[in-house]
Amino acid sequence: MAILVTGGAGYIGSHMVWALLDAGENVVVLDRLSTGFRWAIAPAARFYLGDVADAEVLKTIFIENDIEAIIHFAGSAVVPASVADPLSYYDNNSGKTRALMSAAIAAGVRHFVFSSTAAVYGPQKGSEPVKETAPLNPENPYGQSKLMTEFMLRDAAAAYDFDYVALRYFNVAGADPHGRAGQSTSGATHLIKVACEAALGRRDSVHVYGIDYPTHDGTGVRDYIHVTDLAQAHLKALQHLRRGKGSLVANCGYGSGYSVLDVLNMVTRLHGHAFKIHMAPRRPGDAASVVADASLAHRMLEWTPKYDSLETIVRSALDWELELITRRVEDLHEMRRALAAASF
Ligand SMILES: NC(=O)c1ccc[n+]([C@@H]2O[C@H](COP(=O)([O-])OP(=O)(O)OC[C@H]3O[C@@H](n4cnc5c(N)ncnc54)[C@H](O)[C@@H]3O)[C@@H](O)[C@H]2O)c1
Numbered sequence: 553m554a555i556l557v558t559g560g561a562g563y564i565g566s567h568m569v570w571a572l573l574d575a576g577e578n579v580v581v582l583d584r585l586s587t588g589f590r591w592a593i594a595p596a597a598r599f600y601l602g603d604v605a606d607a608e609v610l611k612t613i614f615i616e617n618d619i620e621a622i623i624h625f626a627g628s629a630v631v632p633a634s635v636a637d638p639l640s641y642y643d644n645n646s647g648k649t650r651a652l653m654s655a656a657i658a659a660g661v662r663h664f665v666f667s668s669t670a671a672v673y674g675p676q677k678g679s680e681p682v683k684e685t686a687p688l689n690p691e692n693p694y695g696q697s698k699l700m701t702e703f704m705l706r707d708a709a710a711a712y713d714f715d716y717v718a719l720r721y722f723n724v725a726g727a728d729p730h731g732r733a734g735q736s737t738s739g740a741t742h743l744i745k746v747a748c749e750a751a752l753g754r755r756d757s758v759h760v761y762g763i764d765y766p767t768h769d770g771t772g773v774r775d776y777i778h779v780t781d782l783a784q785a786h787l788k789a790l791q792h793l794r795r796g797k798g799s800l801v802a803n804c805g806y807g808s809g810y811s812v813l814d815v816l817n818m819v820t821r822l823h824g825h826a827f828k829i830h831m832a833p834r835r836p837g838d839a840a841s842v843v844a845d846a847s848l849a850h851r852m853l854e855w856t857p858k859y860d861s862l863e864t865i866v867r868s869a870l871d872w873e874l875e876l877i878t879r880r881v882e883d884l885h886e887m888r889r890a891l892a893a894a895s896f
């Protein structure tokens with residue numbers, strides 16, 4: 553039996569692949585490498601290049617592997633891009649997931665774990681942690697496209713021999729503590745990644761989007777969750793489904809909110825070098841404060857985070873940024889050696 557990880561070449565998916573392999577699972581990855589990288593996939597996983605909606609590649613995967621469950625990360629994940637091009641988000645996050653679900657159900661795959669998001673909730677009054685029962689009112693097409701998928705999962709689970717866990721991630725950050733994976737996306741927009749790049753001189757500066765929010769320092773507040781804890785939550789979700797405990801929608805966060813300035817100060821403190829900061833207008837589609845109440849995941853999945861401190865998250869993100877620089881330098885040396893060898 554094997555677990556199919558879609559989007560396993562991406563940031564969160566690549567950590568999931570390592571977590572599954574560490575837990576002794578057989579892993580199959582499907583990724584079209586639009587934002588992910590072939591090198592990010594752990595060598596022990598079996599890789600298929602393709603789109604999650606490609607019926608032919610799915611057929612091949614289901615014939616060649618005994619897929620027990622799908623952990624579905626493949627998708628588009630940038631809030632402002634979804635505001636600029638909503639239909640591509642509905643296509644990739646909702647339409648293509650529908651095609652994947654349909655092929656999976658036809659092939660007899662019974663378990664599905666889905667990457668949902670805190671963006672399904674929309675604007676919150678005050679800074680109270682958000683429970684799963686909060687109104688679902690996405691502020692942007694990204695959140696809406698994920699919510700539509702949650703509805704498809706709910707209805708499919710009611711109709712077919714199929715169950716699912718949808719995990720609503722808050723702000724995922726950090727990198728594998730063993731240095732095997734991290735966030736490598738070029739042109740990243742996520743705050744911690746952007747700030748670490750600026751600290752290491754890979755960007756000129758960081759823009760702070762909005763200083764007039766009703767938060768403790770006027771900047772946006774988010775609940776940052778370490779990617780390794782998030783991968784563990786998926787392992788627990790898989791266990792939950794295997795034990796026949798039924799479908800579930802649960803938040804994944806820590807319940808602690810940090811502002812943009814809190815994050816920038818932490819990066820500066822840990823790295824030791826200041827970088828340029830520009831105050832900028834609010835970003836379209838952004839909420840003031842988004843913090844999780846994750847008590848349901850703790851209770852139902854028996855999930856206990858291990859890396860729940862902003863300092864640990866930022867430290868691992870900085871370590872990964874240094875690792876990427878080292879790898880680029882090694883690649884350059886390799887290219888130089890290859891060029892020198894070719895010129896003789
Ligand atoms: N990063 C976050 O803070 C965050 C928060 C909430 C939810 N999520 C969700 O988690 C998932 C993973 O996010 P990430 O940050 O790792 O993003 P990512 O862009 O690093 O990874 C996505 C991966 O999916 C692949 N992909 C995209 N569309 C595909 C398709 N149609 N067919 C095959 N492969 C495809 C990409 O090549 C990439 O490897 C996404 O669904 C995202 O919406 C992320």
Ligand SMILES: O=c1ccn([C@@H]2O[C@H](COP(=O)(O)OP(=O)(O)O[C@H]3O[C@H](CO)[C@H](O)[C@H](O)[C@H]3O)[C@@H](O)[C@H]2O)c(=O)[nH]1
Nearest residue numbers: 631669670671722723741742743746759760761772812842
């Ligand atoms: O260069 C930057 C980048 C971000 N921010 C601010 O930092 C906070 C976090 O922004 P991110 O772009 O890092 O993350 P988002 O909160 O926009 O979105 C993330 O969290 C959401 C859930 O809250 C979704 O899950 C989504 O997939 C994921 O990208 C926001 O207040 C944003 O305005 C800046 O000030 N400058």
